[in-house]
Amino acid sequence: MLYKELAEKIVSEVRRLLDEDIIVVDINGMIIASTNSIRVGTFHEGALLASQRKEKLIISEEDQAVLKGVKAGINLPIFFQGNVVGVIGITGKPEAISPFGEIIRKMTELLISESYYTEQFDWQSRSVEAFLLDWFYLKEWNERFIDRAHLLNIDLNINRQVMIAEVTQDSAFLHRDVWLSILSWHEKGESEVISRWGNNRIIYLLCPQKQKTNYSRNKAKRFQQFLTECLKTDVSLGVGLTISPTEITQSYHQAIRALNACKTNRHLIFDEDLALDMILDEISQQTKDDFVQRTIEPLLSDEELVLTLKTLIENHFSLKNTAHTLHIHINTLHYRLKKITELTNLNPRNTDDLFVLYLAIQFLDN
Template sequence: MLQVNFAKKIVNEVRKLLNEEIVVMNTAGTIIASTNNERIGTFHEGALITSKKNEKLIIKKEDESLLEGVKAGINLPICFGKQVVGVIGITGEPIKVLPYAELLKKMTELLIQENFYKEEMTRQTRTLEAFIFDWLELREWDLAFYNRAELLNINLSVPRLLILIKVIREDQQLFDLSMKWRSERNRNDLCINWGNDRLLLLLEADPPLDHYSLKNKLYRWKNEIETSNHLSLQFGVGTIVQPTELKKSFLKAERALHAITGHNWIMFDDHLTLEMIMEDLRLDTKKEFIQRTISPLLEDEELLQTLRVLFERNFSIKKTAEELHIHINTLHYRIKKIEDHTSLNPKKTKDQFTLYLGLYILDHYTK
């Protein structure tokens, strides 16, 4: 049986093509959607007849006094498969609206089919999302879990690689890309929406991880998606794990995604070094570290930039001075000012590392 909201959608679509009054009725003969709001909720005897006989009904002017709630026009059964699910009517002089009748019927039934398959795919997607969530959280697998996997045609015996994808759109709404991945790649790969701005990609993968091949594969998909959908993607890649250890790969993929900075679009967790430690530190600890180290420089962009270039040039005085277009003596003067402001001597290894860490946290984790 037709739902009211979908019946309204049908009316809105049809009225783009026809100026005549359109009504949609359920199989009980009640008008559930119409271009004339006053008729909604009223009984239409012609629709009841059409529904029971499953055939077109022409209503003439003289029939208006014989049948309850009708107007001259044509009623057509709406079928899904072999079942009548509703009735659609065009109000007007029958001879004038007759040419539109079969076209209207076919268009309506196509809309119903499209809506059905869309709802079915949505249901399957939600079922898959719930299963993967349980896969990540369940410590022990029971028979019911194995049965769900079998129904979803998911292999629980092969190693897996989990990848988190951040979807960046201007409207901040996640575009549903999961079906596109499943339809065009390995049918055993899984891809689902994960929150408001992420996708979770689960691949079958045999160790060791081929970083080069995977990066190329993801890059081709990234370019294809970004070009056609006006968005950008970032990939955090976990590690290959046994299916019972999927949560480990998820946490590593999450850490890798957080570590992406600048113009980078992908990060492999097994390439992380310093980032591993940084991701495990609380934000308030990072802020406190900055406060104890380089906070006196925050109001002096010249000194901050000097410190950045020093580290970028591996503390080469000559190369730093050249890039900053200043005299070497001026650079030494700035280094002395950095020491005076922070009580950290950039020429001492421990203090130099402390300054580097403070600057690294400032640039990567507090903006």
């Protein structure tokens, strides 16, 4: 409970209030942290007595000659959940430092309590994430798996729909306070599960309600909006189909596929709405790389031509809108398209060639 790193943090925090020597001692009377490094690892009889008696012990200058390893000051037992977990000692004239005693004790106990609940929270988060990973990839359930589900209060008897959110921040985006807000989302059902998923993703196991039309779609939209407001950044959300608990892997992979299909202007996609993306997702990355090299590789050194081709696709192949978006004259656009044809032998005005160029751009973005 009172480990060395936490003890050193306590010493550092208390030192901000008092310019005195401070020690933190375990219940066996051994000093585990101190402003005076020489004292670390030595025995402190006064702290041991304070721990055993469960009360503050004032040490006078006379006591220094009687008790082993002590200096004049006060020793305060530290309580957590009704038990003494250590002692904090402050060197100095007892009459000068005693008025600060209860404040220091309370502050120390708050630090220990915060550390404990942070550890419990981290353990719970890691355990749920690890369990879900096993659930998605475990071919057969064994007794241990079922016991873990029971321990984590996860119901294995109801249908689920997997949603995966991805945020545009680094791995530090989910600090504890933000994560607690996400876990306590007021619309999260009793049997539903929310978990961190890697560095920048959040997974949500929704329990759909058949009697409510568009229940999942509406809730997914609200969850995405909630995350966007909570994290203050763009959030993409992919949603799989509703699946029985033994086949949840399907919904998971569908959610991943839908998430991969999310575009800049489409932050929420349901797998059931996918068409072409279903096929593209099945193509290996090596095949995609080879396809790009065989088609638009000559363009890759010219960012202007690549941008022109992308803009043409984004504007649904409208030359007028493409020229307007690029802020260029229509004749300039015609010149660039002609250059693309010369370099790739693919003509954007030809339907077959245009489809090849479209695929190449999709693979390039991937």
